[in-house]
Amino acid sequence: MDVSRTRALRGPNLWSRNTAIEAVVRCTDDELAMAQMAGFEARLRALFPAIGTLLPEGSENDISLAHVLQSAVLALQAQAGCPVTFSRTAHTPERGVFQVIVEYTEEAVGRQAFEDAQALVAAAQQGGAFDCEAVVARLRELDEDERLGPSTGAIVEAAAARGIPWRRLTQGSLVQFGWGSRQRRIQAAEVDVTSAVAESIAQDKDLTKRLLHAAGVPVPMGRPAATTDDAWAVALDVGLPVVVKPQDGNQGKGVTVNITERSQLDEAFRVAAEYGEVMVERFLPGHDFRLLVVGNQLVAAARREPPQVLGDDIHTVRELVDLVNLDPRRGEGHSTPLTKIRLDDIAVARLTTQGMTPDSVPPKGQRIILRNNANLSTGGSATDVTDDVHPDVAARAVAAAQMVGLHICGVDLVCESVLHPIEEQNGGIVEVNAAPGLRMHLAPSYGKPRAIGQAMVDLVFPPGNDGRIPVVAVTGTNGKTTTARLIAHLFSAHGLRVGMTNTDGVYVNGRQIDSGDCSGPKSARNVLLHPEVDAAVFETARGGILREGLGFDRCTVAVVTNIGEGDHLGLNFITTVEDLAVLKRVIVQNVAPDGYAVLNAADPIVAAMAPACPGKIIFFAADRHHPVMATHRAQGNRSVYVDGDSVVAAEGSWREAIDLRDVPITRGGKIGFQVENVMASVAAAWGAGLSWETIRRGLSGFVNDSDNAPGRFNLMDFKGATVIADYGHNPDAMRALVSAVNALPAKRRSVVISGAGDRRDEDIRAQTVILGAAFDDVLLYQDAAQRGRADGEVMRLLREGLAGAGRTQHVEEIRGEFIAIDTALARLAPGDLCLVLVDQVEEALAHLARRCAEA
Numbered sequence: 001m002d003v004s005r006t007r008a009l010r011g012p013n014l015w016s017r018n019t020a021i022e023a024v025v026r027c028t029d030d031e032l033a034m035a036q037m038a039g040f041e042a043r044l045r046a047l048f049p050a051i052g053t054l055l056p057e058g059s060e061n062d063i064s065l066a067h068v069l070q071s072a073v074l075a076l077q078a079q080a081g082c083p084v085t086f087s088r089t090a091h092t093p094e095r096g097v098f099q100v101i102v103e104y105t106e107e108a109v110g111r112q113a114f115e116d117a118q119a120l121v122a123a124a125q126q127g128g129a130f131d132c133e134a135v136v137a138r139l140r141e142l143d144e145d146e147r148l149g150p151s152t153g154a155i156v157e158a159a160a161a162r163g164i165p166w167r168r169l170t171q172g173s174l175v176q177f178g179w180g181s182r183q184r185r186i187q188a189a190e191v192d193v194t195s196a197v198a199e200s201i202a203q204d205k206d207l208t209k210r211l212l213h214a215a216g217v218p219v220p221m222g223r224p225a226a227t228t229d230d231a232w233a234v235a236l237d238v239g240l241p242v243v244v245k246p247q248d249g250n251q252g253k254g255v256t257v258n259i260t261e262r263s264q265l266d267e268a269f270r271v272a273a274e275y276g277e278v279m280v281e282r283f284l285p286g287h288d289f290r291l292l293v294v295g296n297q298l299v300a301a302a303r304r305e306p307p308q309v310l311g312d313d314i315h316t317v318r319e320l321v322d323l324v325n326l327d328p329r330r331g332e333g334h335s336t337p338l339t340k341i342r343l344d345d346i347a348v349a350r351l352t353t354q355g356m357t358p359d360s361v362p363p364k365g366q367r368i369i370l371r372n373n374a375n376l377s378t379g380g381s382a383t384d385v386t387d388d389v390h391p392d393v394a395a396r397a398v399a400a401a402q403m404v405g406l407h408i409c410g411v412d413l414v415c416e417s418v419l420h421p422i423e424e425q426n427g428g429i430v431e432v433n434a435a436p437g438l439r440m441h442l443a444p445s446y447g448k449p450r451a452i453g454q455a456m457v458d459l460v461f462p463p464g465n466d467g468r469i470p471v472v473a474v475t476g477t478n479g480k481t482t483t484a485r486l487i488a489h490l491f492s493a494h495g496l497r498v499g500m501t502n503t504d505g506v507y508v509n510g511r512q513i514d515s516g517d518c519s520g521p522k523s524a525r526n527v528l529l530h531p532e533v534d535a536a537v538f539e540t541a542r543g544g545i546l547r548e549g550l551g552f553d554r555c556t557v558a559v560v561t562n563i564g565e566g567d568h569l570g571l572n573f574i575t576t577v578e579d580l581a582v583l584k585r586v587i588v589q590n591v592a593p594d595g596y597a598v599l600n601a602a603d604p605i606v607a608a609m610a611p612a613c614p615g616k617i618i619f620f621a622a623d624r625h626h627p628v629m630a631t632h633r634a635q636g637n638r639s640v641y642v643d644g645d646s647v648v649a650a651e652g653s654w655r656e657a658i659d660l661r662d663v664p665i666t667r668g669g670k671i672g673f674q675v676e677n678v679m680a681s682v683a684a685a686w687g688a689g690l691s692w693e694t695i696r697r698g699l700s701g702f703v704n705d706s707d708n709a710p711g712r713f714n715l716m717d718f719k720g721a722t723v724i725a726d727y728g729h730n731p732d733a734m735r736a737l738v739s740a741v742n743a744l745p746a747k748r749r750s751v752v753i754s755g756a757g758d759r760r761d762e763d764i765r766a767q768t769v770i771l772g773a774a775f776d777d778v779l780l781y782q783d784a785a786q787r788g789r790a791d792g793e794v795m796r797l798l799r800e801g802l803a804g805a806g807r808t809q810h811v812e813e814i815r816g817e818f819i820a821i822d823t824a825l826a827r828l829a830p831g832d833l834c835l836v837l838v839d840q841v842e843e844a845l846a847h848l849a850r851r852c853a854e855a
Helices: 040-047 065-079 107-126 132-146 150-161 196-203 205-214 228-238 262-273 317-324 345-353 391-404 452-460 480-493 521-529 542-548 577-584 627-634 672-687 692-700 731-742 761-772 793-803 817-826 841-854
Strands: 002-009 020-026 087-091 097-103 166-168 174-177 184-187 222-225 242-246 256-259 278-282 287-294 297-305 308-310 367-369 381-384 408-415 428-433 471-475 498-502 505-508 511-515 535-539 555-560 591-600 616-621 638-643 646-651 654-659 714-718 721-726 749-753 777-782 810-815 833-837
Touching: 002 107, 002 542, 020 065, 020 107, 040 107, 065 087, 065 097, 065 107, 065 132, 097 107, 107 132, 150 166, 150 174, 150 184, 150 452, 166 521, 184 452, 196 205, 196 391, 205 222, 205 278, 205 391, 205 428, 222 228, 228 242, 228 262, 228 278, 242 262, 256 262, 262 278, 262 345, 287 391, 287 452, 297 391, 297 452, 308 317, 391 408, 391 428, 471 480, 471 672, 480 498, 480 535, 480 555, 480 672, 480 692, 498 521, 505 521, 521 535, 521 542, 542 577, 555 672, 591 672, 616 627, 616 672, 627 638, 638 672, 646 672, 654 692, 672 692, 672 731, 714 841, 721 731, 721 841, 731 761, 731 833, 749 761, 749 817, 761 777, 761 793, 777 793, 777 817, 793 810, 810 817, 817 833, 817 841
Parallel strands: 471 535, 471 555, 498 535, 555 591, 591 616, 616 638, 721 833, 749 777, 749 833, 777 810
Antiparallel strands: 002 020, 020 097, 087 097, 166 174, 174 184, 222 278, 242 256, 242 278, 287 297, 287 408, 297 381, 308 367, 408 428, 498 505, 505 511, 638 646, 646 654, 714 721
């Protein structure tokens, strides 16, 4: 079994909406039927009993090792605790070759599971060893390292529940919610509008205390100390007992409480000084409470207990700690609700103050405290008390957060109870924390969990705001680049800043920020990251969907212009037009429920995509009497068609007509394929909610020149002759171009053409079969890049096509695109027409522009 071309599908894809790993698996004839492999299944199940059902297709004899691999990858991830359910093995046209697709939640885990599953299958084949427990443990550990922590994870889950798109920006906890100009960013429990100044204040405990005191918030007396003598002087001044802690600290590091003697203070000073400047303040008796403020509301409160064990007169302290740590809720770091208790130097020192060592056996019922602080990160526990908080206590917490300037704030309060105002108990707020931990509120040791993530999402995205901008995805065989550019132009006419991707580059608000073929998901994601984008239009090519899936979770409008021959058929197991349609249908399947799919009713393969759309359909076709159009209109649905010299949008009895004489790109309606592009664009703009005044204004201002739509039927004048430059490169494009050229007057017609080497032989021949029947002169040129073809091979196929064109014309072969262009231009007379099918688009257009200017 050979596994190759392993890909991560990071967005909705050909197989599902789930992220997934896809691999090509080649099996030998002996590996196509597991039942014929003596003892294989028994060895496999002995090595990995949790593999479960092996997902047969048809009869048991049809279970190949590719199907076994699929089951193993899914089961390994499931055993590691990953919430994965989807997997599939698809046959390809090649015997013994399969595509195996398995869902993942963390890409690194999915890839590793593929490797581990291959090792498992090999061990079962060869009778080798496979340490199932060790493999699953490594996957679980990798998953814990890769996935979001519980705090950020809760916020992401809340956002996803509201339909807000999100994207992880780093391997840490920095996450973008929303798209373009409506995006917001959160890092753990910090929001993007919180200033660095506020965070700096929160880290300075002395400054924080002074500000809170000025705001009338109760705080313990104290100040920083530079030496142990100074610290003891502060302690005597504020009154014993005291607390010694780092002035800039977190998670309870370096904190010692309830100090009553000089020797204790000296040691506490030494510990705190390891973390920075030392703070000494009066010790407040009572419980440790954490109050969580989000915006201007208290949303959760918890009473925290320090790490402790309860004596039983049998076990040592060390053994009691081990028993407590067996709680499945306790783990390392922040990936579990509770953290394991550590019996480290700090814990040993705390034991010493209680007259014990780790090997002491405490009497039954004695509570043994192992740390002075109650932070969950050091092994503490929490009890939810949100419903008990007195309104005055909540008001003081909110005032503390707002005084410091924190939008999300963890307020540490020490008092006997939150049932009564702080002042009545001589309690006080001892700290405020930026980026507070949320575990104690999401999964308290005791009490009710709180919907903290929802509160934080509501803070940055008020109800009714899902952070989305209009997104239009455009695909098809021909016309998609012009259609994408025209839709983007219509959005711009509406006053929106538009991000657009296509085969020419990436554009933001009219400025090109990247060049080359940018019709894939990476470019789409980059546009959605841009803070100046109010609407996005994405040309969505087949290659990007195959490589990674879509660059967005769903779109407002999906446009499919047509599905034709020659669009890279024969590559990546896409061998038929029907295969291609299934692939390009992905954008239709991922339309928002309140969105639209704009489909070409005259193309039966495109029209058949309608049932796959979760939203509504707008059909377009020149012939309003087409059966699909007539039925759709009769049902009161939206449609766009041609009536005389106008493009008409109709819904029920309502009509809106746009005169084609006011749409320059169509040359008064003469260029048929441009009329189709206009219909698709009008339907998309309509589906996106643009006004008809905007649509009319936008259509009248869109000129099909080399700046607006390079290589898309760009018309130029050369000494009274018409020159048309186009990037058409498949048979359907040739038919559309011939129809358009025939609508234009000309004395003599010539064409300059080459062929892309990565097309099928029949597709290369078909181009010149079509062109040869329509043009008087044909100039064939061979470009430098043959895309895998031998020298002269493409030229031979083009000549073979001309031989089948059924028409005799002047044919000339030229090496080099620009030489061919110059040769054709030199032969033009006033009134002639020359179609130049460019290969190097930018360079060829610049060359033509220069020659026309010189003329």
